[in-house]
Amino acid sequence: MSSQTISEKVTTRTLKAMKTEGERIACMTAYDAAFSSVLDKVGVDLILVGDSVGMVVQGHATTIPVSMEEMVYHTQLVVRGNERAMVMADMPFMSYSNGPDCLKNAATLIKTGGAEMVKLEWGELEIDMVRRLTECGIPVCAHLGLTPQAIHKYGGYRVQGREEYAAKKMQEDARLLEEAGADVLLLECVPEGLAASITADSNVPVIGIGAGARVDGQILVLYDVIDIAPGKRTRFSKNYLEQAGSIQDALKQYVTEVKEGLFPTKEYSFS
Ligand code: KIV
Numbered sequence: 001m002s003s004q005t006i007s008e009k010v011t012t013r014t015l016k017a018m019k020t021e022g023e024r025i026a027c028m029t030a031y032d033a034a035f036s037s038v039l040d041k042v043g044v045d046l047i048l049v050g051d052s053v054g055m056v057v058q059g060h061a062t063t064i065p066v067s068m069e070e071m072v073y074h075t076q077l078v079v080r081g082n083e084r085a086m087v088m089a090d091m092p093f094m095s096y097s098n099g100p101d102c103l104k105n106a107a108t109l110i111k112t113g114g115a116e117m118v119k120l121e122w123g124e125l126e127i128d129m130v131r132r133l134t135e136c137g138i139p140v141c142a143h144l145g146l147t148p149q150a151i152h153k154y155g156g157y158r159v160q161g162r163e164e165y166a167a168k169k170m171q172e173d174a175r176l177l178e179e180a181g182a183d184v185l186l187l188e189c190v191p192e193g194l195a196a197s198i199t200a201d202s203n204v205p206v207i208g209i210g211a212g213a214r215v216d217g218q219i220l221v222l223y224d225v226i227d228i229a230p231g232k233r234t235r236f237s238k239n240y241l242e243q244a245g246s247i248q249d250a251l252k253q254y255v256t257e258v259k260e261g262l263f264p265t266k267e268y269s270f271s
Contacts, residue, residue, distance in 0.1 A: 010045050010086040012117070012139050012183045018045070018216070019205040025217025026258040027207055028225070028251070031057050031074045033081030035222060040082045042252040043259075046184075046207070047082060048119065048219060049075045051090040051149070056223040059230060063148045066092045068105055075113030088117035088141055088184075093149045096120055102129045106138050117183065121147035122173065127180045134181025142182040144170055145211065146189035157234075159210075159270045161194045174198045174206075186219065187211040189236070192269045210236030212269040218258045225254055236268045 008014070018025050026043065029050040030036040039047055053074050054066040075089040089109045096102035102120075109115045117139035120126055126142060133140045145160045161167045171194070174185055185206045187195050192212025199206040199215045208215035223229035224237035226247055233239065244250035257263035 007084055009084055012086075015046065015086065015184060015205045019203075024259050024261060025205055025207060026255045027217055027219035028254070029219070029222045030078050030081075031222075032077045036078040036081030036085075036087075038248055038251060039222075040085050042248060043255045044085050044251070046217070046219075047078060047085045047087050049078045049087065049089040049113075049115065050221065051092050052221050055231075056221060056229045062151050063090075064093045064151070066090075068092055068095050068108065071095075072108060072113040075109055075115050079114035086116050087114070088119050088139075089113055089115035090119045096129050097125065099129070099132055103132060103136060106133055107136075110138060117141055119143055119186065121149045123147070123150070127173075127176050130177055130180040130182050139183045140181065141184040141186055141207075142174075142177040143186045143188065144173060144177070144190075145187045148188075157189070159189045159191065161190050167191075167194045170194065171198055171201065174202060178202055178204050187215065189270065191271055193271070208264075210234065210264075210268070210270060213261060213264055218263060220254070226250055236264065236270070238263060238268055 025045050027046040028039050028044045029048045029052055030039055031053045051063040051066040054060040054063045071089055071092050079087050095105040106118045109118050119141040121143045130140050130142055161170045187208050189210040195208050195211035196214035205216040207217040207219050209219045220237050224233050226241045227239040240250035240254045
């Protein structure tokens with residue numbers, strides 16, 4: 001199965017089959033219909049309507065101010081521009097801090113926004129929330145490693161899972177999240193070896209951002225890739241526009257490099 005040649009809609013089954021067959025999954029964030037359409041056409045498999053919208057579009061310093069209403073609005077725009085890729089939407093800060101809110105807000109992203117999967121960031125409550133969403137038939141991506149909604153707790157953006165106990169805990173959390181029903185795991189800013197070990201242990205696709213090459217797929221923030229994100233680009237993001245003649249070519253090159261295992265190199269990974 002090659003996503004460059006097939007045009008069928010990507011579903012959770014497609015993503016699972018890609019993991020099984022060793023086809024790398026190309027993912028990217030988008031926040032509107034125009035970019036969603038470009039990403040879809042260049043063969044991106046999974047589009048994330050990220051709460052990074054708060055930083056790269058709205059100009060906030062963190063993702064924390066993003067509201068449910070804003071996530072629903074941006075999800076609607078992305079869904080409208082897309083045909084083939086699967087669309088997942090971030091659940092914003094504190095929108096899943098208890099069972100009833102989690103179910104109500106996930107349902108809104110699916111029913112009103114048109115998302116096909118929701119993403120939650122790691123916290124001690126996440127396993128229970130993933131289980132509840134799974135029981136309701138809502139596909140879930142569980143985000144581990146650096147979880148930007150907890151930035152004030154961390155006291156800064158830094159690589160997670162470097163200490164032995166932290167690595168063990170992340171590996172165990174990943175296992176529990178899969179057991180609770182997570183359809184996809186996303187690892188952000190994790191040492192390459194730990195990400196590879198979590199990927200080898202899991203039966204669901206593992207997508208990395210700053211997690212090295214030995215995972216099932218890659219995701220980056222769109223505005224970093226086309227070099228228009230405000231502030232300093234993260235160390236694990238690559239500017240694809242630099243070598244390309246157009247945004248379309250830059251994004252096509254990203255998909256090619258992910259599919260061929262050429263991105264990320266060590267330069268964009270952590271050890
Ligand atoms: O919101 C976002 O863009 C994300 C990515 C960093 C994975 O969660």
